[in-house]
Amino acid sequence: MSSTLGSYIAARRKQLGISQKELASMIMKEDDERPITPQYLNDIERDRRQPTSDHIISQFSEALKIEADYLFYLSGILPSDVRNANIPREDVVQMFSAFRRTAK
Template sequence: MSETFGSFILQKRKEKGISQKVLATRILREEDGKPISPQYLNDIERDRRNPTSDHLINQFASALDLQAEYLFYLAGTLPQDVRAAGAKPEEVVRFFNAFRKSTR
């Protein structure tokens, strides 16, 4: 079974000895600066929900001292700066093919 965003966050949180409640207080929503709820974090860790924004993914990376790029990969998205790069369709295909080749 492949690793998911939620399972990776759960694993890293436990490795650091941080409770869900404590981690939730460290993940601030972009729209109002308030922390996410422990239930929302539980839903993410159980793969019932995915982070809804680049901001949240970056918050998880910062709070758990992780590389955001890997979290973006696990979340199945690309960071805004990469999405905004304006790559042509054929370039995107070439990049993905090179990535696939490098991981085999």
């Protein structure tokens, strides 16, 4: 099991038989809808950079046929729908506590 977002993306890409250049061409930036560069993907796979937006993580999810929630978990960030949910502090604490109990 890969422990970082980058190592997981690299392993999954290889499992699917996709080159870095091919995968990079499938991941569109949100601001100009142009693909990311193979160098940017290489930096992500080597954990030198993190995806800059939820949009890019979602693009990886589609291209690699994996649930976006797992990629968000590996990236260490919450997706925007969760971040923007305005959940009361007490509920957040309870949710994280429940998550920790089930993750053991």
